[in-house]
Amino acid sequence: MIGVLKPVLQRDLAWSEGQYANIVFWFQAAYALGFLAMGRLVDRIGARIGYAAAFSFWTLAHVSHGLVNSMVQFAVARFALGLGEAGNFPAGLKAVADWFPQRERALAVGIFNAGANVGAIVTPILVPAITLTYGWRAAFVATGSFSVIWLIVWLIVYRRPEEHPRVGPGELSFIRSDPIPSERRMPWLHLFLVRETWAYAVPKFLTDPIWWMFLFWLPDFLGKRYGLDLKSFGPPLIAIYVMSDLGSVLGGWSSSSLMRRGFSANAARKTTMLLAALAALPVVYVQAVDALWLAVPLIGLATAAHQAFSANLLTLPSDLFPRNAIGSVVGIGGTAGAIGGMLIAEFVGYVLSLSNSYLPIFVVAGSAYLLALAAMHVISPRLAPAEFHRHPDNQDA
Secondary structure (H helix, E strand, O other): OHHHHHHHHHHHHOOOHHHHHHHHHHHHHHHHHHHHHHHHHHHHHOHHHHHHHHHHHHHHHHHHHHHOOOHHHHHHHHHHHHHHHOOHHHHHHHHHHHHOOHHHHHHHHHHHHHHHHHHHHHHHHHHHHHHHHHOHHHHHHHHHHHOHHHHHHHHHHOOOHHHOOOOOHHHHHHHOOOOOOOOOOOOHHHHHHOHHHHHHHHHHHHHHHHHHHHHHHHHHHHHHHHOOOOOOOHHHHHHHHHHHHHHHHHHHHHHHHHHHOOOOHHHHHHHHHHHHHHHHHHHHHHHHOOOHHHHHHHHHHHHHHHHHHHHHHOOHHHHHOOHHHHHHHHHHHHHHHHHHHHHHHHHHHHHHHHOOOOHHHHHHHHHHHHHHHHHHHHHOOOOOOOOOOOOOOOOOO
C-alpha cells in the first residue's frame, strides 16, 4: 500500500525522497528486531497462537496509519507494523513444516508465498478506488478491517496434524515420514554457530531487499519513467504480480517435482534456484526500455524469479533443522533479510536523490540472486541437516 500511495503521501505530508527512504528504513529495522523475537516465540507457543497474536498486532498497526499527521507518526506506525509482520514467515513456515513432508514442502511454500502477491494484485485495484473516493486514511482503515476475517477463520480451522480430527493414522504417518534431526530443544544461541543457519541467512540478506525494493519503489519507477499515476498503476502492477504468483508456484513445483523424480533436496533446490537467478538478470536493462508494456514483462520476470528463488530458500529451515528450531532459524534469516532491506532503503534513497535514475538499482536487483546462490553453495555444498554438538551442562537459551 505504501508503494502505491507514495505519490499521494509525499504530496499530502510533504516528504522528500530521503524521508520516504527513512520511513522504509525504520519499518525494516522493526522487522529485523521482530524476527528474532517472533521466531523464538513461535517455536515455543506454536504456529496457531503465534500467528494469531502477530497478525492481531500488525493489523492494529496497519489501521493506525490512517490516524497519523506527520512523518514521525507515520514512521512510528510503520515500526509497529514491522514488529508484528515479522511473525508471518516464522509461523507460516512452521505450519508448512507441520503439515507437509519434505518432498511436498517447496510446492506448499510456493503456494503459501503466493498469497502475499494476491494482496499486491488486489492493492492497485482496491486502494486507489478507496483513496480517490474517501481519502488515503480510509484506505488503511478499510483494508485493515477486511483482514480480520482471516483471523477468525484461522483460529477456527487451524490445528496441528496430531490434533486435527480429520487426520487419520495413515495420513499422519505420511506427513511425518521424513527422517529428521533430534527433536530435543536447541539452544537459541547455538543456532548462530552452525553453517546451515548462515546458508539460509546470507541468501536472505542478499535477496529479501530486492523484493522490498519492488514493493516500495516499483509504483514510483512506473510513475517517473512512464508517467503513470494512482488511476493508471493498476494494470501494469497486476500483470507484474500475477507473474510473480506464477513464479512462486512454479518454483515450488519444480524442486518438488525433481525430488519425486529422485533428485536430492540439495540438487533439486539449487537447480531450481539457479534457473530463477538467471531469469532475474534481464531486469538490469529495464531502465533503457521506452515502451511500458515491454518493461512490464521484464519486471514481471524478475519478480517471478524472486518468488521462485524464495519458495526454495524458504524451505531450507525445515530441510535442515528439527521442527522445534524452525521458527528460530526463520527468525534469524528474516532479521538478516530485514537488515538488507534497511541498507537498500538508504541506497535507493541516496541514488534517487543524487541522480533520479533507477539504473544502479536494477543492476543490483538483477545480480543479487546469482551471488546469493553462490554464497549458499560455498557455505553448505550438500545442504546436509545441521549437526549440534551439545554438552550435558548446556542450557537452553
